[in-house]
Amino acid sequence: MTPGQKKKSSCWTCRLRHKKCDELQPLCGGCNALEIHCLYGSDKPDWMDSGKRQQQMTDKIKSQVKKNAKRRRGIALMESIARDISNVSEDVEMLSPSDDSSSLHVPISRSKGNAAKSSPTSDSVSLSHLADTAALDPPATSSTRDQDPEPKAALSELDMGFITGYMDYTFPTLFPFYRPPILKGGRTWLLALALKNSGFLNTIVSLSSYFFTIIPVALIPGHETCMSSTWKELHKQMDLALSTVQKNLKDISRRETGNSPLQSLYLLATITHLLIFEITLPSGKWQIHLDAATTLFKQIVRDHGDDNKNEGITKVWEKLSTNLSSPMSIPPSPNQSAFRFFSTLLLIEDVIASVSLERSPRLTDYHHELRHDGSGNVPTLSIEEIMGCEAWVLLAISDISILDSWKNECKKSGNLIEADLISRAESIETSIKQGLARLDGKAHSEKSESIQGNKPAQTLEALLQQSNCSYGYTLLVPELNRHITRIWAHAAYLYVLVVLLGWQPTEPRIRRNCTMMIELFNNISSPIWLRSLAWPFCVSGCLALGEDREEFRRIGSAMEGLLGFGTAREALSIMAKVWSQGDMDAESWDIGACLKILGHRVLLV
Incomplete structure (x- = not known):
C-alpha cells in the first residue's frame, strides 16, 4: 500500500484514544x-484488553502527547521571537558620551563573521536585532543539574577584565540596591553565567564597554584613544553575540526533546540581559525584547512549574537546585539565584512598562509570589532586593x-461609571496611605529598640564594614529601604490621583505630594540611587509647577555623569x-501621555 493510501479500519492508537481516524497508511493524520x-494491524494488540494494560497505554500516550506539545511550543516560541525581532528597525539611536544634547546614530551590520574594525563613528552592529535569538549555550541533556557546556577557549585577560569591571562597577550602577549576602549566594550567578555561556559574556563585555565610555575611569592623556578602543570592543562583542545566539537558537529548534529548566533559564537570562542593554542605551526598541522575555517566562512556569498556578515559580526554582535531595539548601545554586533575579526583574519591568504602554500588566498571575502570606513565609521573589x-x-x-x-476602555465605549472609578481609586489610595503609615510605625519601632540597646547580632559584612575592610557592597540599612519605598509610594499616590481626577497639577493633594517628593529626593545623597529612581522622579516632576520645576532640574543635575547611562536623561527630557506644553487638557492628558511625549514610549527602570 502506497503512503497516504486509506485502509478500511482505524489505527489502534486512534481507537484507544476514541478519536476519528483518517485511516492513512503508514501514519494517520491524527498520530502524525x-x-x-x-x-495498524489485523490483530488486536495485547495491551488492548479493556483493563489495566489498556489504561497504562492510554496514560503513556497522554504523557507523550503532552511532552510533544511542550516541545512544539518551545520551537514555536523561538521562531516567533525570531520573526518579531527581524522586523525591528535597522537604526539604533544612542546618546553621545561626549555631548548631552547630541546623539550618536549607530548603523546596522548584518555581518556574521569577523567583528567590525572601523572607528566608533563608522563601526556598525545590530543592537535591537540581538534579542530575537537570545539563547545561551544550553546543556546537552535535559537534566536540571549544572552541566558544563561544550568546551570553550580560555578567557582572555581582556575578557576577564571586562567581567570584573561589570561585576564591580557596571552591575552595581544598574542595580545599586541588589546586595545579596554570602548565604544567599552573593553575585556568584553572574560569574557562572558569564563563564558558561558565550552569548551572555558578549553582552556583559558590551555593557561594560558602553559604561566605561560614558563614565571614564580617569580623564588622563590618551583618554580619546582608550574610548575609541572601547567602542570598537563594544561593536566586536555585539557582533559576536549576534552570531552566537543565532547559532544557539537553531540548535534549540532542532532538538528532539523539550527544553530543560536550565536551558530555558539560560534563554531567559540572555533575553532579559539584552533588554537591560536596550534600556541602558536607550534606543527606544525595548518593547519587543520585553514581550519576548514575558512570553518565555510564562512558558517556563507553565512547562516546568508542575501546572501549579499558586507555586509555579517556586517549583521551577526548586528544579534548578544542584542539590536535588534538598532544593531549599543554603546557599542557593547559581542557577536558582539567576532565575530569582531575572524573574523578579521581569515582573518589575512588566508593571512599569504597563504605565508607558497604557495597558494592564501581563504577569499579574504571578504577583501572589511577591506577597507575604501572613504566616511568616518569605516570598520566592523579592522586589525589595532589586529596586530597594x-x-x-x-x-x-x-x-x-x-x-x-479599564477607565480608558470605558471612556472609549462610553460606559464609564464615575462611582465605580471613584470607589476603585479610593481603595488603592487607602492602601497606599496604610502602607506609608506602616513605614512610620517601623521607623518608630526601630528607634525605640536602638534607644533600649536591642541591637541585632553582628554579621560578617557588618563587621568588615565597621573595620573599613569590606570590599564591594556595603549593607543597606533599613532606613534607606523605607526612604526608597516612600519615594515610590508617593509617586504611586500621584499616579492614582491623576487617574481619578485627570491632569490637575494645581490640585492641593497633588501639590503637597510634589513638594514631599522634592524633600525626599533631597535626602538621597547618591547619584547612582537617584538614577535608579527615574520613574518616580519623572512622574512627580511632570506635575511640578513654578519653583518646584527648578528644584527638579537641580535634583536631576545631581546625577552628573550618570545622566548618560540609562534613562535618567530621558526622564529629564520628558x-x-x-x-x-503649558496647560494640558485635564480629561485627555495623563501619565501615559507624558511617557510617550518624546515620540516613543519610554521604560524608566
Missing part, C-alpha cells in the same frame, strides 16, 4: 500531528495601571517637554 506511534522598594508599592502601581486601562 501529535507525533505519536501509529499502529517594598513589594506592596509595585503591586499598587500594578493595580493603578489596571484601573487606568519633564522639560511636558513643562513646555
